[in-house]
Amino acid sequence: MDIKSVLAGLVRQAMAESNITTDKSVTARPSARPEFGDYQIDSMMAIGKSQGQNPLQLAERIAAQLMNNKQCKEIIARAEAVKPGFINLFLNDGWLQYQTGLALNDARLLVEKQPAQHVVVDYSSPNVAKEMHVGHLRSTIIGDASVRTLEFLGHKVTRVNHIGDWGTQFGMLIACLEKAENDGDISLSDLEGFYRAAKKLYDEDPEFALKARRYVVKLQQGDEYCRRMWHKLVDISMTQNQKNYDRLGVSLSSADIRGESSYNAMLPEIVNDLLERGIATEEADTVMVYLESYRNKQGDPMGVIIRKQDGGYLYTTTDIACAKYRYQTLHADRILYYIDARQHQHLMMAWEIVRRAGYVPPSVSLEHHKFGMMLDREGKPFKTREGGTIRLSELLEEAVVRAHKLVSEKSPHLPAAELRELSEIIGIGAVKYADLSKNRITDYVFDWDLMLSFEGNTAPYIQYACARISSILRKAELIQPQGDPVVTSLKFTSDTERSLAVKILQFEEALLAVAREGMPNIMCSYLYELASLFSGFYAASPILNHDQPQERQSRLALAALTGRVLRQGMDTLGLRVPERM
Numbered sequence: 001m002d003i004k005s006v007l008a009g010l011v012r013q014a015m016a017e018s019n020i021t022t023d024k025s026v027t028a029r030p031s032a033r034p035e036f037g038d039y040q041i042d043s044m045m046a047i048g049k050s051q052g053q054n055p056l057q058l059a060e061r062i063a064a065q066l067m068n069n070k071q072c073k074e075i076i077a078r079a080e081a082v083k084p085g086f087i088n089l090f091l092n093d094g095w096l097q098y099q100t101g102l103a104l105n106d107a108r109l110l111v112e113k114q115p116a117q118h119v120v121v122d123y124s125s126p127n128v129a130k131e132m133h134v135g136h137l138r139s140t141i142i143g144d145a146s147v148r149t150l151e152f153l154g155h156k157v158t159r160v161n162h163i164g165d166w167g168t169q170f171g172m173l174i175a176c177l178e179k180a181e182n183d184g185d186i187s188l189s190d191l192e193g194f195y196r197a198a199k200k201l202y203d204e205d206p207e208f209a210l211k212a213r214r215y216v217v218k219l220q221q222g223d224e225y226c227r228r229m230w231h232k233l234v235d236i237s238m239t240q241n242q243k244n245y246d247r248l249g250v251s252l253s254s255a256d257i258r259g260e261s262s263y264n265a266m267l268p269e270i271v272n273d274l275l276e277r278g279i280a281t282e283e284a285d286t287v288m289v290y291l292e293s294y295r296n297k298q299g300d301p302m303g304v305i306i307r308k309q310d311g312g313y314l315y316t317t318t319d320i321a322c323a324k325y326r327y328q329t330l331h332a333d334r335i336l337y338y339i340d341a342r343q344h345q346h347l348m349m350a351w352e353i354v355r356r357a358g359y360v361p362p363s364v365s366l367e368h369h370k371f372g373m374m375l376d377r378e379g380k381p382f383k384t385r386e387g388g389t390i391r392l393s394e395l396l397e398e399a400v401v402r403a404h405k406l407v408s409e410k411s412p413h414l415p416a417a418e419l420r421e422l423s424e425i426i427g428i429g430a431v432k433y434a435d436l437s438k439n440r441i442t443d444y445v446f447d448w449d450l451m452l453s454f455e456g457n458t459a460p461y462i463q464y465a466c467a468r469i470s471s472i473l474r475k476a477e478l479i480q481p482q483g484d485p486v487v488t489s490l491k492f493t494s495d496t497e498r499s500l501a502v503k504i505l506q507f508e509e510a511l512l513a514v515a516r517e518g519m520p521n522i523m524c525s526y527l528y529e530l531a532s533l534f535s536g537f538y539a540a541s542p543i544l545n546h547d548q549p550q551e552r553q554s555r556l557a558l559a560a561l562t563g564r565v566l567r568q569g570m571d572t573l574g575l576r577v578p579e580r581m
């Protein structure tokens with residue numbers, strides 16, 4: 001249930017009943033302070049202005065009309081117009097108690113399935129024959145959280161791992177792989193080293209460079225040997241990446257790979273089409289498209305090359321093709337790209353061409369969900385001490401080692417196997433959550449101590465809240481007389497219980513916001529607030545030793561429901577939660 005739209009609907013209805021028509025939108029949002037009610041409507045300011053009416057009087061009229069309506073009064077206990085034209089809405093306790101009871105008995109926690117869209121999500125997308133590094137972490141896990149959220153809301157999602165598996169570097173890589181095989185040394189466990197070795201040979205050995213360039217041409221012509229070697233490189237590389245995905249709990253598999261190479265056959269057609277329709281122009285064997293939105297220093301439209309003089313295509317050409325494919329072949333309703341902010345201009349340019357050519361209609365959105373860099377504590381790009389990129393696999397290993405140390409100090413009595421599992425859950429969870437909980441658009445500082453802390457907006461804090469709830473429920477099972485009443489509707493006896501219930505019922509709002517903006521940090525903040533409210537409730541209200549069975553049941557139910565929302569929320573983020581810790 002999306003309380004926001006329920007309330008906005010009631011207000012629209014009250015406006016219709018008062019014969020007020022408007023093309024302005026009516027929205028509700030959670031109030032900033034309890035004295036402003038649970039939700040606030042601020043739309044009357046704009047509506048009043050547009051109709052030449054005093055906003056406060058308008059707000060008063062609508063507030064009165066709301067309270068005139070029987071159906072409305074079941075949901076809203078009080079509607080209050082305040083200067084300069086807000087309507088503060090106070091939800092009815094009875095309604096909240098009833099809804100929480102419904103949530104308790106609903107496997108989806110009252111989250112409705114949305115009218116399904118087909119959403120194509122481009123994420124992770126590393127380059128082949130290079131090891132995944134920390135830069136790929138963000139795209140991989142933010143993209144995956146977005147995918148899981150969309151799926152939970154009922155959308156059809158196609159994951160696309162748009163790997164960099166094409167380009168002139170493959171000539172040199174094939175030549176190097178061939179040499180390694182001849183030398184009987186093909187353990188490509190160190191891809192980074194392999195890539196560097198290939199580059200070194202290419203730069204220093206003219207014979208090797210010549211061969212490498214020949215292999216590029218042969219590969220593009222579909223030469224069987226080159227294709228086979230290329231396949232091998234892609235396989236080795238993606239098998240290694242899959243290990244990272246598995247350890248991270250990322251839902252990508254080999255079936256989701258659709259790399260740059262797969263659009264290769266489309267490129268000549270596209271360039272010809274753009275030329276024929278006068279969108280592209282050919283100058284000295286180079287094919288260009290001049291863009292309206294991008295101007296050079298002289299103020300003239302800026303040109304983008306889509307086919308080089310030697311006939312080669314570019315990253316931009318591939319992105320034109322892949323957008324076209326995602327709409328025309330996959331029939332996407334919405335296409336999301338989780339890519340580094342530094343590629344923003346590249347995407348905007350490719351999409352300007354896509355739109356002009358009509359390859360994707362305006363009704364289908366192309367969205368760049370960009371993100372900033374990972375920085376170290378000094379605010380510099382996150383690198384090894386030697387200035388190299390940090391391998392993702394090493395980062396994850398370090399996270400688990402650190403978590404292991406922490407957990408063995410905190411819970412020295414745990415059996416070794418459980419300790420190992422818990423370290424994995426906490427360590428990987430901490431790294432993922434630290435990233436997911438930041439607004440993706442800005443750079444963020446990677447800080448081991450902060451992310452592994454049991455206090456604040458961290459994975460361990462939320463995981464701990466879940467484990468504590470599980471422990472309460474286990475104890476309840478032990479001490480509870482079988483005859484306790486079954487809960488269908490809850491009963492709040494304190495403000496903390498009420499606040500907790502309101503938060504629980506806002507789960508769908510958080511999910512919808514994440515799905516719309518592709519910003520999992522909204523879910524993290526929500527879960528953190530929920531877990532904090534639970535801590536407050538737990539500290540203030542006895543649960544297990546409450547002497548009234550009815551109230552004990554209600555509080556237990558609230559605890560159980562909190563636990564389920566926390567777990568479901570963590571699941572949409574791709575995070576695991578332990579039963580005990």
Ligand code: ARG
Nearest residue numbers: 122125126127162163164339
């Ligand atoms: N392989 C690219 C990189 O590592 C990212 C590709 C993103 N997707 C796309 N459709 N351009 O930078």
